[in-house]
Amino acid sequence: MNVTTKAAAGAVSRRRLLPGFGITMGFSVLYLSLVVLLPLSALLFNSTGLSWAKFWDVATDARVLASYRVSLSTAAAAALIDAVLGLLLAWVLVRYEFPGKRLFDALIDLPFALPTAVAGVSLTALYSQNGWIGSLLEPLGLRVAFTPLGITLALMFIGIPFVVRTVQPVLEDLDRDMEEAAATLGAGRWRTFVRIVMPELFPPLLTGFALAFARGIGEYGSVVFISGNMPMRTEIAPLLIMSKLEQFDYAGATAVALLLLLISFLMLLVINSLQHWARKSSR
Incomplete structure (x- = not known):
């Protein structure tokens, strides 16, 4: 009682x-x-x-479709690369001890604090034809600045913290007893990682990918400098919206923004469905 x-x-x-x-x-x-x-x-x-005819004309314009293609393709490529690199960085930060680890860990959050315009200017200065790195790549026939590759690089820079900070806490809380048991039963390191560790890390890894992808679709400041803003080639959708606003084409800007919102929502809905399936499978 x-x-x-x-x-x-x-x-x-x-x-x-x-x-x-x-x-x-x-x-x-x-x-x-x-x-x-x-x-x-x-x-x-x-x-x-907007009438449906006006909305359809804006949505199917060749320049608008090209900007969507550039934004979505570069954001997806950057998020995929960040998913791989972010997993490696989180693994190193959690599983190993080395000098300067706290400083290395703090540098991961630098893209959060650094203004995106500063990041764009810095990347452009590095990878332009006269930049420190761009001047070395130019003789090899590899151009980074003012190409989709440069846009992807900028989106990788601003998206990597989302993956690392999403995977890192899960990796820290992961029970290592199952890994030791698998090793005791004769499983190799790669098989242990694929069968034991990866199923636990896949849901947070997918979450980090979704966050990096969503951030990349709407990114403006770090991309506007390194992209070159060439219509039909390196012009991103957010820049096109700003261009229409500067021309007082509010209806066109609204149509582009609304369509970009619908595309982003559908893609995030698919990713969230995959996250739900991954969590159920891991359980």
Whole structure:
């Protein structure tokens, strides 16, 4: 009886100390509405002045389609490369001890703190034809700046922390007993990694890929300098939106932004479905 009374008293005290569902849900909905739903609603409201014919003309314009192709292809390529490199970096930071590890760990977050425009200028200065690295690659016939390769490089720079910081905590909490048991039973390192470790890391790795991909689609500051902004070749969708706004073509800018939003939402929906399937499979 005493144990039951203490448990009941503890439950009552917890209910008094922590806010109830109604308050927390209300604040969550208010925050979500102010930060996410209202801006998206404004975008949809501004698009109501567009007729379907006007929207279709803007959406199927060759320049618009080319900007979507550049944005989506470079963002996907950068996110895939970041997924591989981010997994390697997280593995090194968690599984090994070496001098300067804390400094190395802190440098991972540098793209979060560094203004994207500064990153774009720095990358352009390095990889242009007269840059430190670009001047060495130019004789080999490899151009980075003002090409889709340069855009991918810039998106890799701003996307790598998302993968590392998503995979690293899961890798730190991963139980190594199963790895030791697999080694005891004769499994090699590669088989242990593929059969034991990778199923646990796949959901967070997919999450990091989704975050890096979503950030890459809408990235502007770090890409606008290194891309060269050549229509039909290196012009990204966010830059096209800014160009239409500068020309006071608000309807065209809204149409491009709305279509980009729909494409991003569908892709993130597919990635979230894969995450749900991966979590169920790992369990």
